[in-house]
Amino acid sequence: MAGNGRLSPLTFFAAIVFIVIGVLLAAGGAYLVALKGSWYYVIAGAAILLTGLLLLIRRRSALLLFALFLFASTIWAVVEVRFDFWQLMPRLWIWLLLAIWLLIPFVHRGALFGPPSTSRAARTPLAAAIILTLLLGVGTWFNHPHDRPGRIDVNVAADANQPDANAATGRAAGDWVDYGGSPLAQRYAPLAQITPDNAHRLKVAWTYRTGDMPGPDDPTETTDENTPLKVGDTIFLCTPHSKAIALDAASGKEKWRFDPRIQSPIGFKHWEHMTCRGVAYYDASMHPMPAAAAPEASAPAEADAASAPADASAPTEASAPVQTPAQTTAQAECPHRLFLPTADARLIALDADTGKPCASFGKNGAIDLRANIGPFTPGGYYSTSPPAVFRNLVIVGGHVTDNESNNEPSGVIRAFDVNDGHLVWNWDPGNPDATEPIAAGGTYVRNSPNMWSMFSVDEKRGMIFLPMGNQTPDQWGGERTPQAEKFGAGVVALDAATGKLRWNYQFTHHDLWDMDVGGQPTLVDLQTAQGTQPALIASTKQGSIYVLNRETGQPIVPISELAVPGGAAKGDHTAPTQAVSALNFNPPRVTEADMWGTTPFDQLWCRIKFRSLRYDGPYTPPSEQGSLVFPGNFGVFDWGGISVDPVRQILIANPDYMAFTSKLIPRDKIPEDNGEKKGSETSGIKLARGTPFGFEISAFLSPLGIPCQAPPWGYIAGVDLRTQKIAWMHKNGTIVDSAPLPIPMPLGVPSLGGTIVTAGGVAFLTGTLDQYVRAYDVRDGKKLWEARLPAGGQATPMSYADASGKQYVLVTAGGHGSLGTKAGDYVIAYTLQ
Template sequence: MRNQLCVSILALIVCCVSATAQLLPPDAVDLSKVNIEEKQTAADLCPVTLKAPDISVADFEFQGVRFRFSSDSARNQFIKAPQNYIGAARSARWENNFIRAMSSVWCPVSDQVNPGGFGEYEKLNLKWRTCCQFCNPDLIPDVFGLALKRLQERAKASYELTQGAYSKGATNPIAGALKASTDFDGNVVIPRLETPTVQGGVIASIPKAQIEDSRFDRAFGEWRHYGGDRAHSRFSSLNQINRATFKNLRIAWRWESVDAEIARANPAVRPGAFKPTPLMIGGALYTSTSFSQIAAIDAGSGKTIWVYNPKSYELGRPANSGFQHRGVEYWTDGTIHRIFIATGGRQLVSVDALTGQPDPNFGSGGIVDLTEGIGRKFDKSQLGYNSPPVVCRDTIVVGCVVFDYPSHPTTPPGHIRGFDVRTGKMKWIFRTIPEPGEFGNETWKDESWKTTGGANAWSSLSADEELGYVYVPLGTPTNDYYGGHRPGDGLFGESLICLNAETGKRVWHFQGVHHGLWDYDFCSGPNLVDIQKDGQTIKAVAQVSKQGFCFVFDRSNGKPLWPIEERAVPESDVPGEKMSPTQPFPTKPPAFERQTIFEDDLVDFTPEIKKKAIEIVSKWRRGPMFLPPSVPGVNGKKGSLVLPGAGGGANWAGSAVDPNTGRLFVPSWTRPLGFNLKKTEGDESFFRYNIAYGGTAGPDGLPIVKPPYYRVTAIDLTRGEHAWQIPLGDGPRNHPAIRHLKLGPLGYAGASSEGKGGGILTGGLFIICQFRDKTYDDEPQKPGALIHAFDQKTGEAVAQIELDTYPLGTPMTYLHRGRQYLVVSTISAQGKGELVALAVGSE
């Protein structure tokens, strides 16, 4: 009987139901009384037999539903009379009996999971996953309990509206919506909660279901967006990889980037860092490559399904970081399925997710030229794209990369644009450097808006479909370290802005740095999460920063959850520079990074080391947060020693958040940077000064400040407090000068955090990658890196897995055929880019 219940939604659609089964109102089954631990079988409660059909890869589409069959005979039988099977999907009888049966079915696999703390629908979903997916992994939808909850709420409203009319033969909204909510690979999707249309007491139509969670597009078992979902949570409710099993992860498959073929054929171009986070939808991974190609990969085998090459590398080296790319975006209306990429070659591309062919209705042959429509003349070579766009309510919203170190006032502005998801037509533009008549233009004195570029969103964006809002983190205007040519606060530089996705109008904004001089971009996807505060549910957005701050707002209106204070900061002594006298400091949560370089901040493993550190920093101007860059030689100093440096703090790796607990997890870097301004000459004279970074090595090659040097902080967003903070990596604990101290982990102290990905949440773990530390031993350094797992509640180190290559991207996870995979993008010592997939056990 358990196997009979282990069926997919496709099986439910074609099941045969007893004509004598009693119809029940939607609320007749009291799930609050269901005991998930009861050792009953479905036969005890289920008066009908749910028979699973033969289903495999042979497809047939009827009335918007794609069916799969294991044999030609089964397929042919269905084709003869598909209306018979569709009719069964509209029956209320099987739905209510199925709920009763599933609520009490017992399966030994479910004993592996502790249901404590789950709501009743979550328990039902848990039972479905742990029992049925285990037995029939090819057939089971990814989100059932949550879908059923949404659908029952709609059904109950319809039942009340029609006074039970649908029980007299009208369409059952639950069954009908389940049918309408099945995507191209048989995954249940969660519809909106609109009320069905009622005519004459009979349900006339059910609104077309939107995929998954109407706000975030969050699907159990899949990874549909760069951050897992549009909320950028980087959270998966899968639990096959957990405290007990993480140590047993083994490589299941490896996929070599198809860029290698291009590099062999074109010696003049070389791919850069391979750092994408792939998506997984319907059994296929979708990834970008360093050359902005798109590849679809079989989720179980790692074999290439198709590749689309927009040849963007022929358009020149992308601005700033060269040939590298972080990912793609997915969208569907339930009928068509699209993968979007904003390429390094300044193209917006739309391809069919099933075939990899460009969409002929989108732009010109599937491509939109992103250099057009910005509205200002600029040097195209200083514009690029390496992060995925985000889709919200049929609008593709795109940020951009802008060259950080210009010598002429020809740098493009970082304006945000929205494009029609079907046609590629530009719908709107939001000018991040406002023009006359636009809000914020007065913050650009002396008409400096005309010659300033940047203020761009080079990292990932987030979206709330329910509100129809997109959340955009913006960077520093040009020049990053000198602003004498751009007096004023300079909105919307270094701001978090909330835009209406349909119109591009500003809803609210927050500027994190006024008149930026430190390259303190908001450079990671904002985390959208609903949290409980003071007994109320708040739709929140959390934005981590390079400064080591976590700003938290009500995402509907921009109101801070805790006060943000304007505090006085040091003044600049650079000729022509007019700093803002104050900068914003959040009162909660506390900073997650060290932010000052006073004597108490210096490394002090031994008195001798501390003495050397004091001598080193005495040559620099140093002090509190927002110490401005300075010119070497003034007052005998080498320049300004700033902490955090331009690499953070937090960087593009960003943060992950658990939507169930409201706990946020952020990796960060403790690395000071010397900011020296050099006077420009000749062609560079427009900016007067440009940056020259200074070295910050400490005593005997140790870091100049106290550990940890790389850390993970867990922040409770419901209270605005740290839950825990731990070092990530051993760091220089075996350095000859301190080896005898037998110190614990100090945190990885290697190269900049700008090249490292972030962490994800699954199975009660926070999972993140880290390059190997320098051991300071006589033995040769081992290549590769480590994948760490930490307990979400305590920060306890659970286990670590060794890799022989170097992970650069943020991992992702998904369920395929009953097996959970962990995938990370890596690069070998020889420069070969790979996706590496791990799973428990071996294939």
Template sequence: MSTESALGFPNDGEWPAYGRDPGGARHSPLTQIDRDNVSRLQNVWTFHTGDISDGRNHPTPSNFEATPLYLFGTLYLSTGFDRVIALDPDTGAQRWAFDPKINLDVRRPGGLTSRGVAAWEDIWAPAHAPCRRRIFLATLDARLIALDALTGKLCTDFADGGTASVKGGLDDLEAGHFGMTSPPAVVNGVVIVGSSVVDGVGVAVPKGLVHAFDARTGAAKWTWDPIPRRPSDPGYDAWSPKDAARTRAANVWTVIAVDAKRDLVFLPTSSPAPDYYGGLRKGPGPHADSIVALRASTGKFVWAYQLVHHNLWDYDIAAPPALTVVRHHGRKVPAIAAAGKTGFLFVLDRETGVPLFPVEERPVPASDLPGEEAYATQPFPIATPNLVGDTTIPPASAFGLTPGDVAACARLIAEARSEGIFTPVSRRGSIQFPGPVGGVNWGGMAIDEARGLLITAVNRLPDLVRAIPRDEAYVPFPGEAFYEQTGTPYRVGRRVPVGPELGLPCTQPPFGKLVAVDLGTGRIRWEVPVGRLPGTEQIPGAERWGSATLGGPIVTDGGLAFIAGTMDDAIRAFDIDTGKELWKAPLPAGGQATPMTYRSPHGKQFVIIAAGGSTFLGRPPSDALVAFALPD
């Protein structure tokens, strides 16, 4: 096995990073499973982690959303309890497990979630030295832990007995409001971790600091704050000093991409706090809601490109960016693709951050809330249409299967502000389309560079968001989520607008789809509905509606795109050239995760998916890791 496998150059059969390669393309060269035989895939083993919470045994439900790694001849995964488990890749038998013993009695608004671990190999260490091969875990209680990949024991030469604290620079840290849910990034011997900061609670939340550590010693190397707080910080001139000093969050909670050759790390940042009111953080708000490139070795700022100005819609950059090479004006250009909850896809020059396809600033609706100043324009890519489709929802377009639902949805839309994408929050309620589930959420994208194709799942669900003055009583609507937004003049309620009779969304289907974009032209090559809403099995045509999806696709040289994540508890394979569904298999629970594929030491190709359900999508929790392969 190549000693470079954990450093970013995977062998054909490996999956050594969350996105397989550190740039996050999620492309496997394996061909044993292809378009001709994928219909024969069958479940060959299922592993149960035992880590499951339905909100009764512990106050917070669990979400098993991990994408396992495969390298060093072993599968590695993390659970919602932050346990790390190593499995035999052929049988799914457990080899070892490590428990960091997080406090499961702490209430965590984002759920008990861990989307995976990271790996690194110290090629300068003796061949059989303990911890030459390491697994890194970033925990919900803000620790970075280094484990021996062979035994699962702590690497005692790393930081403090194997554990580095990621609380440095954070004051007034409240348990459950800050932690890590995504795997670290590892580049050239540096481990980089972002953080998850709770949404909607108010202005005074933790800072969204990004921390970097030496992979061998655990020594802190650098820290970067997405909010420029000093006059010498790039972007500071676009902030008022008072706003910059008090604004928090803008954290990096999703997966980080890296370019080891260029010593670059690409950070997808999120909204400054709080999500739905910006009167205390006026202006565009760099470098929030941006792709930010830093030197991996030093943390020095290189460039930033903002996808959303002055975020008022929870349109944070949830999807991990993906590195690729595109042909542009007759030459090959190293690029980075970034997709947003907005449904917009941006393709940027990896070295400069300059868009490779035209983007124009267009006027968007103004706010009618006293104290709020919505930014006057937003960036709109021109070559690639919005992946959601038309983001305007006139009352005449209201969806429903009964006259009562159509009339109720039309009335709801007519009574709200509904002026297309970027309609700000209002007191009477505003239609937000797409809503905060996307567009493109944390499932992200997969890239087949040889075909010049980008594949992504797109959600098409609206939200109805209303501002409630703090001196008014809050009377909730059915199904409405509530955000206190302490420190601002307004609390917020948000819900998916649905018809009162059948409970179907008020927008026209499909509610979720799989989309392929040609990276040479920016045009959409094909799009197909994906998934099915539960409870619609007896409705003719409902199989063409699709469903919301949390979890992303992967692509293989077998000509396939695999994806789960839908609300009908299934995993599917599609023809990457046409979008035709070729295979579907039931799962024991919702597969709200991103699958992976690998070739085991015995030469068999497997496709693996965590079927852990989703509290966000209302799918019951589970603890199943399901493996598929061709019959012998």
């Protein structure tokens, strides 16, 4: 029937909604066009606005126009992102709902001008457009364009019976004696009870709660990143507040705990972060002191990897002196020692059997790591990661607060005697040749590059490997010294007995993006076409996995120097090239079409933001305009590193892809009161006092707090090291714990913490932003099992066996403050049921 001359309330309301949406979309779209972006949004806004106006004047042509708009939008979306459901959905679902709403008879019928016969003609195209869009959604739901299926051809059952590749370390197969499993940092458990066939039967064996929860006066970035050790029948762990705890490995019952009662003159709230990644273990029977002084081996001349001499591989012997009576007494006092780094910059030696301080070590069982490094803001220097133990030495580095000033503590590496704690050698990147112990009143070079992550140790060759950070600040390098330029953002190899430089290889030149080498390098004997080579594998934030001969520092997998963008801030410069490994997880260059959002509106915001930033591809320098940094300083790989099965020659990794923004703020535009407004390591304004700029660093998020670049943001991946190729790669994890509604959408989420791999052919990961521990088949990445965790699991798990031979997987679930995962204090062991 013909219209009665009056709009129904529903039609009027629909018209107003369409008009408002159209105006907002057209205005935003016009701004995007001005930034040389897509014309789609201004055209879409005009079409929606006109639809609303046609509704307002009671014209059935509104339905025809919106049908045309939905058809065109669907085609545009497919052209931009092909058949990727998770990119198509945000572009189309709002328009689909509006079309369905418009098709409801009470919305469009009766109040519109025109004969009744035109009603069907108006509805049919709109219904067809709706059906087309729905069919596109259903069809693409089963498409997985970002997954890379594949399979590594190994016989899991047969390989499980091969000799333990870590047997040369002299450690029991059921133990996990170092942060990385062993000093080789392979994160490999030579245990085969859990297999791809039975992993689904894993159940909780025991749960322990440490009682250490974040408090109201703790920093935002209070994190539980601990990987426990297992030696004999005991589990050793540390907590964010630097407490050490020993548990029975079979039952999880507490044996002892030690509280160092960390102190701060200003409290902890204004610290950058608080964490303890682990402790270190020393057994005197495995590291006997020499009976007589050994002649000092001549260390190879200092050399870059590109010019390392042929004899750089020559092993050195520990040049420790004859054991003194005092050291003999100290060794008898605590033959089994646990070394605990604390958040107030102490290194404490505990009797691993009782939890009591070893009084003969340092002063009443502790060394003050503040010695000889000069002043710093409380919390601005301490060791967040466990030290390394090599023979009679305990070797420690330290975290230095990023971007606070250009006058921060030294990044010195120090080696202390394990028994009495006296300083044996020090390696300061600012003065690398002076390895003899510093004079009592001396000060190490301020602001030299630091090593905050975990060491790897080749005991056979007498070498220790350092994944290096940078001279602070990260985003402006106009004042960096030649030593800082040489040793930052790479791996340094030292003679472990003397601290003398063996070689170094830099992965990021003149780093302006916080591309610290966060992961502990993995040492493995690699099978290559040239024969077996002693390899070091370093995962990095930029995505390259560098594979070097650990004796010489020369690349095993080719590394190319590729041209990168220039144009640094005033007073600074950029490196003309950057090192890219042939084995890499480097993401492709991001484009405007990669901008994402839950709706077209936040997607439009992200497109405008993208076009407003400087972006010339990877290694775009920070700028006053604001630069897009992708990968961001969260990294493709961070401190979790990678795991390697040394028998099957398989590497398991969990790459992440999150873009960040970096903006330089001239000194005169930074409010004075910002001194109290610290962000976490990955967000907030950094003051960088003493330099021309402060920095604003943040994840590239929409106003709704979701990433602006499209998913997946996190994967699980396998590399066949025999071919040096990525064999398989699958998006990993859901947004169930990140989204406003707890819907387990399988988008693939970032993870912080690393993987482990076992002789049974199963890998494990807990670090995803959703609260799960998962098991994977190393051959193809198939998910075998998952279990819900009571809190965030941003730590690397481990696996061990009890006295009966039963295999366990041990997980720390304590959450991560700056990532917003749920806080907790859980240690959970799983075993087969």
